Amino acid sequence: MTRVVMGLLFSDSCRILIAKRNQSKRYGGLWEFPGGKIERGESVEEALVREIKEELDAPIMLARVYPGYLYEYKDLKAEFIPVSGTIIPRDISLQEHDECRFVKLGEIGAYDISPYDFGAIDLLNSDRFEPIC
Numbered sequence: 001m002t003r004v005v006m007g008l009l010f011s012d013s014c015r016i017l018i019a020k021r022n023q024s025k026r027y028g029g030l031w032e033f034p035g036g037k038i039e040r041g042e043s044v045e046e047a048l049v050r051e052i053k054e055e056l057d058a059p060i061m062l063a064r065v066y067p068g069y070l071y072e073y074k075d076l077k078a079e080f081i082p083v084s085g086t087i088i089p090r091d092i093s094l095q096e097h098d099e100c101r102f103v104k105l106g107e108i109g110a111y112d113i114s115p116y117d118f119g120a121i122d123l124l125n126s127d128r129f130e131p132i133c
Contacts, residue, residue, distance in 0.1 A: 015102035
């Protein structure tokens with residue numbers, strides 16, 4: 001099964017990063033928590049650092065890896081693994097997304113979020129999530 005890491009990355013002002021998927025990709029135009037597939041032999045943490053470097057060309061500081069959840073729809077079946085951390089907004093350089101924004105947790109519902117990120121939103125709204133700012 002495919003394993004995917006996703007970054008729940010916060011700015012120093014306690015806003016979380018969401019990124020708009022490129023129109024040419026599956027779920028194009030929807031917002032997501034950045035991340036990507038974990039490669040063979042790679043740890044969850046290594047995968048997120050690599051993916052954020054590829055997608056946003058930015059360094060991150062990791063805080064915690066959370067238990068993964070299964071997402072299955074049509075031809076997509078994957079385990080999504082949320083990882084919290086911090087990122088500095090001024091360091092971001094979009095490489096694969098059309099845009100990104102830092103939003104308050106309560107504002108996420110105003111965006112068209114990719115359905116595979118709903119499990120991460122549930123985590124963010126639960127007492128299982130440990131705030132990092």
